[in-house]
Amino acid sequence: MSEATTVAEARAGGAGPSPLVRLRAARLAYGSRVLWDGLDLDVAPGEFLAVLGPNGSGKTSLMRVLLGLRPLTSGTVEIGGEPAHRGSRRIGYVPQQRAVDPTLAVRGRDLVGLGWDGHHWGLGLRGRRERRRRVDAALAAVGATRYANQPVGLLSGGEQQRLRVAQALVGDPDVLLCDEPLLSLDLAHQRVVSELVARRAREHGTAVLFVTHEINPVLPLVDRVLYLVNGRFRIGPPDEVMTSETLTELYGTPVQVVRVGDRIIVAGAENGGGQHHVQETP
Amino acid sequence: MTRFLDLSATLDLLGYDFVQHALLAAAVLGLVSGALAPLVVARQMSFAVHGTAELAFTGGAAALLLGWSVGAGALAGAVVAALLLGLLGQRDGERDSVIGVVLSFGLGLGVLLLWLYPGRAANKFSLLVGQIVGVDSTDLALLAGAALVVLVVLAVVYRPLLFSSVDPAVAVARGVPARALSPLFAVLVGVATALGVQTVGALLVLALMVTPGAAATRVTANPVLATVLAVVFAEVAAVGGILLSLAPGVPVSGFVTGISFLIYLACRGVAATRRRRVAAA
Numbered sequence: 001m002s003e004a005t006t007v008a009e010a011r012a013g014g015a016g017p018s019p020l021v022r023l024r025a026a027r028l029a030y031g032s033r034v035l036w037d038g039l040d041l042d043v044a045p046g047e048f049l050a051v052l053g054p055n056g057s058g059k060t061s062l063m064r065v066l067l068g069l070r071p072l073t074s075g076t077v078e079i080g081g082e083p084a085h086r087g088s089r090r091i092g093y094v095p096q097q098r099a100v101d102p103t104l105a106v107r108g109r110d111l112v113g114l115g116w117d118g119h120h121w122g123l124g125l126r127g128r129r130e131r132r133r134r135v136d137a138a139l140a141a142v143g144a145t146r147y148a149n150q151p152v153g154l155l156s157g158g159e160q161q162r163l164r165v166a167q168a169l170v171g172d173p174d175v176l177l178c179d180e181p182l183l184s185l186d187l188a189h190q191r192v193v194s195e196l197v198a199r200r201a202r203e204h205g206t207a208v209l210f211v212t213h214e215i216n217p218v219l220p221l222v223d224r225v226l227y228l229v230n231g232r233f234r235i236g237p238p239d240e241v242m243t244s245e246t247l248t249e250l251y252g253t254p255v256q257v258v259r260v261g262d263r264i265i266v267a268g269a270e271n272g273g274g275q276h277h278v279q280e281t282p
Numbered sequence: 283m284t285r286f287l288d289l290s291a292t293l294d295l296l297g298y299d300f301v302q303h304a305l306l307a308a309a310v311l312g313l314v315s316g317a318l319a320p321l322v323v324a325r326q327m328s329f330a331v332h333g334t335a336e337l338a339f340t341g342g343a344a345a346l347l348l349g350w351s352v353g354a355g356a357l358a359g360a361v362v363a364a365l366l367l368g369l370l371g372q373r374d375g376e377r378d379s380v381i382g383v384v385l386s387f388g389l390g391l392g393v394l395l396l397w398l399y400p401g402r403a404a405n406k407f408s409l410l411v412g413q414i415v416g417v418d419s420t421d422l423a424l425l426a427g428a429a430l431v432v433l434v435v436l437a438v439v440y441r442p443l444l445f446s447s448v449d450p451a452v453a454v455a456r457g458v459p460a461r462a463l464s465p466l467f468a469v470l471v472g473v474a475t476a477l478g479v480q481t482v483g484a485l486l487v488l489a490l491m492v493t494p495g496a497a498a499t500r501v502t503a504n505p506v507l508a509t510v511l512a513v514v515f516a517e518v519a520a521v522g523g524i525l526l527s528l529a530p531g532v533p534v535s536g537f538v539t540g541i542s543f544l545i546y547l548a549c550r551g552v553a554a555t556r557r558r559r560v561a562a563a
Contacts (some may be wrong), residue, residue, distance in 0.1 A: 067455050087457015095451040105320065105499035105508050106448045116558050118445030119456045151503035167452065177455075 017045050018081065020090075020174050020207035021066065026075035028061055034231050035061055039075070041226065041235060045174070045205040048198055050209075050218050050238075053228035059211045060230075063179045067091060068208070080174055087119055092168030092206075094178040094197075097161050097185060102153035108163045109148040112138050115167030139163075139172035142196055158189030165196050175207045176200065190217040198222075215242075216263050228235045242266075288529040292492035295528045302423050304534075307481050308520035311490060314429045314474045315520075316513030317436060319495025320505065322471060324447040329378065330367055330468065331475060331491045333385035337363030339477040339484035347399045353421045356476040357428060363388065364472030368465030425477050432470050443467055444505055482520070482538050489539040490516050497542075497549040515545045 006035050019042035026039040035058030043049050051059050064070040065077055068086040071237045079091060092115075110133045117124050124131065139145045142162045147155055152163065161181055168176060178197060182190040194210075198221040201208045209226075212218055225241040227234045229250040241247075242264055247255040256267040295301050322331060341359015342352045363384065370380045371548035436443075447462040454460050462547040471491070478487035498508040523538030 049382060068457075069454065091455075093452055093455040095455070098451075103499065104324065104448060105503045106324075106505060107503045110503075110505055114441070114445045114449060115452065115456070118441050118449075118453065119458050120441055122438055123437055149503075164452075 019044050021209065022076075022078040022081075024076045025067070026077060027073045028058060028065060028070075029073045034235065036228060036233055038232060038247060039233060043207040043209060045207055047224065048201045048203050048208045048210065048218075048222045049224050049226060050210050050212060050222040051228070052215060053233075054214075054230075055199075057228040057230060058181055059228060061209060063093075063177050066094070066175070066177055067093065068132050071204045084085070089171060090174045092171060092173035092176045094161075094176070094181045095170045095179040097157050097164070097183050100153045102151070104151065104153045105154050107149050108144060108152055108155065108159075109135055109139065111152055111163050111194045112148075112167045112170050116170045134170050138166040142166045156189075158192065160187060161189065161193050162196070165193060165200075169200060169206075172204075173206065175209070178208065178210045178212075180211055180213065180219060183214055187217070188214050190214055194218045194221055215266070219264060220262070286478040288358050291529040292525065300418075301524075301528065302523055303419065304481075305424055305521060307422055307477075308524050309517060310425055310429045311474075311477050312517035312520040313513055314432050315478060315487075316494050317433060317509060318471055318514030319493075319512040319516065320499055320508045321443060321447055321467065321495070322492055323495040323499055325467070327468075327471065328488065328492045329381050331471060332488055333367060333381040333388075334360050334363045334468075334472045334475045335479055335484045335487040336385045336392070337366075337388040338472070338479040338487075340388040340395065341476070342479060342484075343392040343395035343399070346401070347395050348369055351420065351424070353424045353467055353476070355479050356479045357424070357473060359388075360472035360476035360479070361469055364468035365465060368468040421480060423478070428473050428477060435466070435470060435518075439463060439466065447555055448505075482523075482535050486535045486539050489535075489542040490520060492537075493542040493546050494519065497546040500546075500549040500553045515542070519545065 006215070021041065021043035023039050023041040026037045026041075027037040029037075037197045042238075051062060053059055056163055061070060065072055066084055066161045068084045068088060074200065079088055113131055115133050115138075116131055117127060139148045142165050144159065147159055148163075152160060155163070164181065168178075176197065181193055181197075185193065195211065197208055200206050210218060210222070219238050219242070222238060224236060225234075225238050225240050227250060229247075229248070230252075231249050234246055234250055242257055244255060244257045247257060247266065251268075252272055257269060258265045296305075322328065338356040338360035341362070342356035344359070345352050345355020347356075348391040365383055366384055367377075370376075370384070442453065442458045443463050445456070446458050446463055450460060475487050475491060480492055483492060495508070497515055498511035502508050502511065519538050519542040521534075522541050523534050526537045526541075527534040
């Protein structure tokens with residue numbers, strides 16, 4: 001497809017471990033509107049892939065395809081060697097940070113516990129000890145033990161998002177899907193959450209797909225970028241994709257990628273420009 | 283005032299079958315509605331409960347006119363209502379108005395059916411504001427059977443239901459069939475509501491289906507503890523309401539709703555005090 005894609009495929013394929021996420025000739029269209037087509041993507045164990053692009057470019061739809069909630073229009077999608085299906089144990093999912101109703105009667109610990117066995121039928125009285133051990137470990141791993149017994153609605157956005165990461169990881173998934181997990185967090189918490197996810201990928205060999213508008217907190221941590229724009233896309237290491245030439249080609253209009261210190265600013269990208277901070281409609 | 287505290291009159295009345303039936307019915311109702319109440323609150327279904335209750339009333343009125351069991355009629359009405367609300371109001375934004383539309387139609391139809399009923403006026407009125415002393419042993423068997431079914435089904439679907447109630451996006455991502463659980467829970471609520479219509483009446487079912495849950499979730503964020511507390515609150519309100527109403531011989535509804543409301547106020551008070559203490563610390 002492009003030079004960047006070739007490089008990425010060479011990297012992920014070959015002698016390395018078999019990929020945890022594999023898309024082949026994947027096409028997703030709503031009626032006549034094609035979100036993406038001919039998408040070949042392998043995500044290896046331990047790899048951190050950022051999924052970038054303007055609103056409506058099909059980033060969230062990609063997540064839904066991987067979760068088995070939406071079928072591809074054509075092509076194949078595999079998670080850990082088997083076709084993607086609803087409710088896969090192998091996937092952890094971190095949703096967008098949204099305001100939680102402050103009167104909602106759930107503690108952080110309950111939210112994480114639901115990530116462990118909330119999809120099972122019955123009351124779950126038999127597995128209580130195992131559940132407690134798992135939940136405690138997941139809470140400790142993200143540093144959320146201190147506020148685990150407080151109502152979720154009274155916690156800050158950053159604290160809630162830590163719990164979300166714990167909830168996604170409590171089942172020890174092979175693949176972690178994060179859909180705009182940094183939305184409405186301040187810069188410090190964006191860093192914390194991004195680093196929690198990156199550490200997980202590194203230490204447990206979890207394959208991470210991370211959809212975000214906030215490129216700067218994650219860019220130093222990611223291995224590769226999937227950049228989607230109006231049906232076109234590019235896959236490759238950040239240094240190859242995040243350039244004025246590549247993005248100008250993708251957008252079809254002049255785009256400037258400027259590096260200021262350790263920050264990247266993408267200017268001129270329609271609907272995704274400026275500080276790359278655009279509100280995503282859910 | 284002394285009539286309210288007339289212990290000997292109360293004890294005297296407790297010897298009667300119809301009083302014992304009433305107390306049993308209230309205990310069953312308290313258990314079921316208390317178990318459902320925290321989820322009703324979490325899913326913001328107060329208005330849906332109210333709408334379902336009105337249609338249980340319609341079903342009861344139809345049964346009265348046709349000479350069938352009022353309990354069975356209320357049950358049928360509530361289940362139809364729950365399914366109707368579940369099917370017509372799948373979209374969040376539409377739910378509210380669909381309930382309003384269905385509720386008003388059902389209530390109007392119920393009034394018409396009652397007008398057509400040639401029997402005693404007391405029977406008519408009791409459907410709206412309750413008449414727990416009217417529970418006979420057939421009704422009691424139906425009540426207990428329906429309650430058991432609700433509790434068993436609730437136990438089976440409890441975790442996915444809680445998951446999709448408090449965290450819908452992740453629940454769906456984890457494969458929880460939220461679309462099927464919504465109407466199922468609506469039916470459970472419908473059955474419980476129908477049981478309440480016979481005892482506390484259509485207009486006052488909220489006092490047992492919503493208030494205990496709202497009170498419990500004020501004082502704890504632990505879902506299990508909230509359920510236990512809601513059951514206790516609902517039992518105190520339902521059984522306590524009947525006991526208090528015996529000696530003075532006034533309608534139970536006033537006492538049931540009054541106790542329920544007082545418990546709610548107390549829980550709000552506890553929550554406010556606790557918040558102030560946290561803020562001060």
